[in-house]
Amino acid sequence: MKITATIITLNEERNIVRAIESLRCCDEILILDSDSTDRTVELAQNLGARVIESGWRGYAGQKNWAAEQATYDWILSLDADEALSEALEAEIWSLKKRGPDCDAYTMPRLARYLGRWILHSGWYPDRKVRLYHRAKARWCGDVVHESVHADGRVGHLEANILHFTCDSLSEHVKSLDRYTTLAAQDLVARQARIGLWRLIFDPPWTFIKTYFLQRGFLDGLEGMIIAYMAAFYTFLKYSKTRNMS
Missing domain, CATH: 3.90.550.10 (Spore Coat Polysaccharide Biosynthesis Protein SpsA; Chain A)
Structure with a gap:
């Protein structure tokens, strides 16, 4: 081999x-x-x-x-x-x-x-x-x-x-901006429809899932930051999708 x-x-x-x-x-x-x-x-x-x-x-x-x-x-x-x-x-x-x-x-x-x-x-x-x-x-x-x-x-x-992964929050924000653009382009290509209700409810649900259900709280401050960033990722992805459509 x-x-x-x-x-x-x-x-x-x-x-x-x-x-x-x-x-x-x-x-x-x-x-x-x-x-x-x-x-x-x-x-x-x-x-x-x-x-x-x-x-x-x-x-x-x-x-x-x-x-x-x-x-x-x-x-x-x-x-x-x-x-x-x-x-x-x-x-x-x-x-x-x-x-x-x-x-x-x-x-x-x-x-x-x-x-x-x-x-x-x-x-x-x-x-x-x-x-x-x-x-x-x-x-x-x-x-x-x-x-x-x-x-x-x-x-x-x-x-x-x-x-x-990221050594700084600035690096994470920059990466998040790039990948949410790619994710939004993918959703647009698949003709996904993103209703306003998803912008309202999906980001907080993402935080709850990441921080509590997936036990992000055990990762300390970094776990809280990850949960907030995951919620922001969801918000940006859907916002960009609606803007591109």
Whole structure:
């Protein structure tokens, strides 16, 4: 079992070294870059990664195209702001040694937000299919919220992918603005109708679900911020959808 790790990038010099250095269990590291203007490409090449530069196809399209360019059939897809934990790296080494018994594998994702690891708030375990045979699985999703859909048997790894999210509230607000625009475009493309009642009731419900039902209160101040931001995300997404329609 040989694995190609794939990472799509755009101006990720802050993250790319950490991501690549966590991939010692992979036999090839492939970076698909979309015209970065910082040192992303230089840093990746210095660490021995194979870099291909190509225009943007959307998140799912970009990740599928990266998988098609891989030398090996087994793909480990990582985002630039993620890294394998040492425990997950050891688990993948063990899987390679004994050989796969499934066509794709999920793994839990543990997020670091404002300097704190988030264990609740609907953010964990947040299992994702990230290791897969490219003949049996592919990325789906037109605009945002892309995910891997596997046709074969799906197994489960136990150790974490580490997700290094926002270091500041300003960074979170900027990200939220970008992703709510993409989400609204997706809703408009699907001709979704957003009534005024959803603008009124869905944001507070999102806060209640995140902070209380998903136990965000156990994540301290950061959990409260996540719940408020989740509610604001819902409000912006629906507001932009109505404005675009």
